[in-house]
Amino acid sequence: MISVQDYNNAVKEHTRSIFRFLYKSLRDREATNDLVQDCYLKLWQNREKINPEKIKPWLFSVAHNAMLDYLTSSSRKVQLDEDFQAPPVFQKNDFDAKAILERTLNELPPLQKSILLLRDMEGYEYREIGEILGLTEAQVKVYLFRARQKVKDYIKELAHVI
Amino acid sequence: MKPTTSDADENSPDLLLFRYVEGDLDAAQVQELEARLASDAALRDELAFWKESFAEPEAYDTAHLEKSLLVPVEPRWTGSYFGTWIFILTLTVTLFRPVPVAMETRPVLIPAPVSTPAVADVVTEARNPEEAITRSRMTRITLPFREKRLPETIEVERNVNESIIPAPIPGIKSRPPEVLSPVAQLPLTGIKVQKVKPKPKPIAVARTLSRRQGRAIMRMKEKARQQRKADQFLKGNVPYVVPLNSENF
Amino acid sequence: MRTFLKAGLVWSGILLSFACYGQVIPLGALPMQYNPAFAGEAGGPRFNFNLGLLTASRFRHNEYNLNTSYDQFIPAIRSGVGFSAGYFTSSFPYSSSSEGYKFSVAVAPKFSLKGKYTISPSLDLTYGSSATSWNPRPGTAKPLNLSGYHLLSRAAVLINSRKWYIGYSVDIPLHNTYQYYRYRLFGRSDISPERFNSYWQFGYTFQRSSESKFSFTPQLVFLTGTDRYNRYSRNSFRYFAPEAFSLNFRYGKFIWGANNAGFHLGMQTERVRVMVSNGFGRRGLVTSDGLGSDAYTGNLSFRYMLKQSRW
Numbered sequence: 001m002i003s004v005q006d007y008n009n010a011v012k013e014h015t016r017s018i019f020r021f022l023y024k025s026l027r028d029r030e031a032t033n034d035l036v037q038d039c040y041l042k043l044w045q046n047r048e049k050i051n052p053e054k055i056k057p058w059l060f061s062v063a064h065n066a067m068l069d070y071l072t073s074s075s076r077k078v079q080l081d082e083d084f085q086a087p088p089v090f091q092k093n094d095f096d097a098k099a100i101l102e103r104t105l106n107e108l109p110p111l112q113k114s115i116l117l118l119r120d121m122e123g124y125e126y127r128e129i130g131e132i133l134g135l136t137e138a139q140v141k142v143y144l145f146r147a148r149q150k151v152k153d154y155i156k157e158l159a160h161v162i
Numbered sequence: 163m164k165p166t167t168s169d170a171d172e173n174s175p176d177l178l179l180f181r182y183v184e185g186d187l188d189a190a191q192v193q194e195l196e197a198r199l200a201s202d203a204a205l206r207d208e209l210a211f212w213k214e215s216f217a218e219p220e221a222y223d224t225a226h227l228e229k230s231l232l233v234p235v236e237p238r239w240t241g242s243y244f245g246t247w248i249f250i251l252t253l254t255v256t257l258f259r260p261v262p263v264a265m266e267t268r269p270v271l272i273p274a275p276v277s278t279p280a281v282a283d284v285v286t287e288a289r290n291p292e293e294a295i296t297r298s299r300m301t302r303i304t305l306p307f308r309e310k311r312l313p314e315t316i317e318v319e320r321n322v323n324e325s326i327i328p329a330p331i332p333g334i335k336s337r338p339p340e341v342l343s344p345v346a347q348l349p350l351t352g353i354k355v356q357k358v359k360p361k362p363k364p365i366a367v368a369r370t371l372s373r374r375q376g377r378a379i380m381r382m383k384e385k386a387r388q389q390r391k392a393d394q395f396l397k398g399n400v401p402y403v404v405p406l407n408s409e410n411f
Numbered sequence: 412m413r414t415f416l417k418a419g420l421v422w423s424g425i426l427l428s429f430a431c432y433g434q435v436i437p438l439g440a441l442p443m444q445y446n447p448a449f450a451g452e453a454g455g456p457r458f459n460f461n462l463g464l465l466t467a468s469r470f471r472h473n474e475y476n477l478n479t480s481y482d483q484f485i486p487a488i489r490s491g492v493g494f495s496a497g498y499f500t501s502s503f504p505y506s507s508s509s510e511g512y513k514f515s516v517a518v519a520p521k522f523s524l525k526g527k528y529t530i531s532p533s534l535d536l537t538y539g540s541s542a543t544s545w546n547p548r549p550g551t552a553k554p555l556n557l558s559g560y561h562l563l564s565r566a567a568v569l570i571n572s573r574k575w576y577i578g579y580s581v582d583i584p585l586h587n588t589y590q591y592y593r594y595r596l597f598g599r600s601d602i603s604p605e606r607f608n609s610y611w612q613f614g615y616t617f618q619r620s621s622e623s624k625f626s627f628t629p630q631l632v633f634l635t636g637t638d639r640y641n642r643y644s645r646n647s648f649r650y651f652a653p654e655a656f657s658l659n660f661r662y663g664k665f666i667w668g669a670n671n672a673g674f675h676l677g678m679q680t681e682r683v684r685v686m687v688s689n690g691f692g693r694r695g696l697v698t699s700d701g702l703g704s705d706a707y708t709g710n711l712s713f714r715y716m717l718k719q720s721r722w
Contacts, residue, residue, distance in 0.1 A: 151215035392526035405454035
């Protein structure tokens with residue numbers, strides 16, 4: 001059972017993380033806002049059943065599923081055009097390594113991407129990621145290995161041409 | 163289809179580096195890998211790529227979103243009552259406090275040290291003597307200008323601001339060139355010709371030299387050749403620089 | 412007959428070079444490659460050209476480079492001057508491509524010692540630009556286009572006689588947006604804030620006399636300096652490693668041997684030299700760099716002396 005105070009604290013403490021997690025996957029600010037609101041709506045609706053100490057993993061779990069549903073329902077791949085079509089920084093001969101990583105992250109399957117983001121951005125352990133996404137610790141490790149390997153291979157390929 | 167750890171070869175460099183960047187290796191494995199890294203440039207490059215596979219956290223402004231998500235909470239009046247009383251008390255104290263005498267502070271330069279010790283800075287057992295001394299070296303006095311006379315006591319504050327030449331070749335005698343004199347070149351008809359005994363050829367001398375001596379002679383000849391070229395250079399007959407031999411380089 | 416022989420050799424060289432590919436430039440093919448003090452060192456005007464190609468079938472990767480240089484000694488200022496220009500292009504089909512140019516100018520005053528040796532300090536300035544288009548998954552997004560340029564200066568000194576030389580050269584990176592980008596992205600680059608590069612270069616000719624037909628000339632370039640493994644490393648390390656080499660045999664007009672780009676074979680006259688190097692991988696015999704054992708390199712080098720020095 002979570003109180004109104006617990007809920008509001010969760011809004012203040014976790015909204016930024018949930019938004020970042022979803023936005024990194026969707027690259028669409030409007031859709032991300034909608035999904036974050038859905039997540040908190042579900043939190044409020046299920047407040048009787050949720051352990052106050054596990055609000056954050058619960059929110060990430062809901063966010064991941066919402067993101068999968070969104071991608072399935074919209075049946076589209078994430079478009080990067082809005083943010084990544086030859087940004088002015090490149091034209092000024094100043095480079096942004098983040099743009100490269102964004103691009104490689106975008107090529108990952110949603111589950112691998114979620115694992116990578118939960119690990120790198122939120123610092124979760126394998127076991128915690130497994131609890132959030134419904135996987136075993138070993139599966140999380142293998143998925144994370146594959147995700148990093150793909151990102152590494154993309155960057156390596158780029159390194160060979162420049 | 164869920165993957166298992168057996169999908170990846172436990173001994174592959176990729177998995178090893180992955181576990182290294184994830185911090186999953188034990189101390190002995192880390193030590194072993196770092197020893198390999200020190201000597202293997204390709205592995206170091208590979209590690210650098212692995213390290214680039216980490217996503218970096220970014221900050222986004224979500225203040226507006228948070229505001230829209232917060233659930234309004236009913237006011238807690240007990241706290242507000244206490245705050246109201248504090249407010250009234252503060253207001254009362256502010257409105258009815260006694261009006262103090264207006265003081266004006268003007269800087270006045272006084273040559274230090276002040277000859278007359280300030281009344282307030284008399285060194286007593288109760289006060290720190292150092293503090294009293296420093297306070298006595300003051301340059302500013304506060305005067306109550308409402309009264310146009312000097313005060314009986316002075317309040318003093320502390321001023322804080324204070325040619326190589328070729329050697330002869332051994333074993334070889336130089337022989338003049340065999341140039342026939344004009345007389346010798348005349349037709350020999352009717353003239354008694356005295357037969358000249360031919361001199362021994364230098365080849366006979368060379369036969370007596372060892373291979374080592376032969377090489378020494380060759381080096382000396384080369385040295386002499388180079389010296390001649392150097393002499394030519396000094397006379398300005400060749401380019402300013404000594405170029406590398408373009409046949410070999 | 413001799414004309415046919417020359418034409419045949421040149422043509423075979425061109426075909427062989429295209430057939431077996433190459434990217435590393437053989438030592439000596441571009442005299443000022445490691446040390447700008449070689450400008451004017453031939454005495455007379457000299458033109459050099461090198462075409463290199465590389466392929467790695469595992470990645471369907473191809474690279475080409477084309478470099479030329481011209482240098483000559485100008486007696487009026489007692490200095491050698493040299494100009495170089497280079498172009499490279501590289502591609503991974505369907506995903507990325509890259510190309511770049513570079514131009515450099517070098518000045519090398521010459522001082523003679525006893526008419527037997529030359530000592531030559533030198534300075535050069537290089538401008539280069541590179542551009543890359545990259546898209547690992549075509550069709551899903553627009554390609555990412557990156558471009559950058561660099562300014563590099565080098566200070567060098569060379570001491571030589573007719574049959575040997577010792578050279579030392581130091582890189583002075585002035586500005587390098589492209590390498591800086593590489594550094595930020597990969598934690599390593601050829602020119603990074605933590606890296607100090609310098610080159611030692613040696614050469615000596617073994618020849619019985621300057622008029623002998625046969626000679627053997629080993630040459631070696633060492634890269635030395637300090638670096639870090641990458642930007643995550645706390646400690647820097649010193650390195651001293653062979654960068655390029657050449658073991659050249661000559662008999663009359665024929666040359667053969669091995670160099671950092673592979674085995675070489677060529678022919679030369681007083682003015683012209685044509686040489687083909689047949690390599691084994693991206694970095695030749697010195698190192699390898701992960702493009703796989705099926706990567707091949709090849710080079711065609713050409714030299715023309717416009718006027719023979721009178722030495």
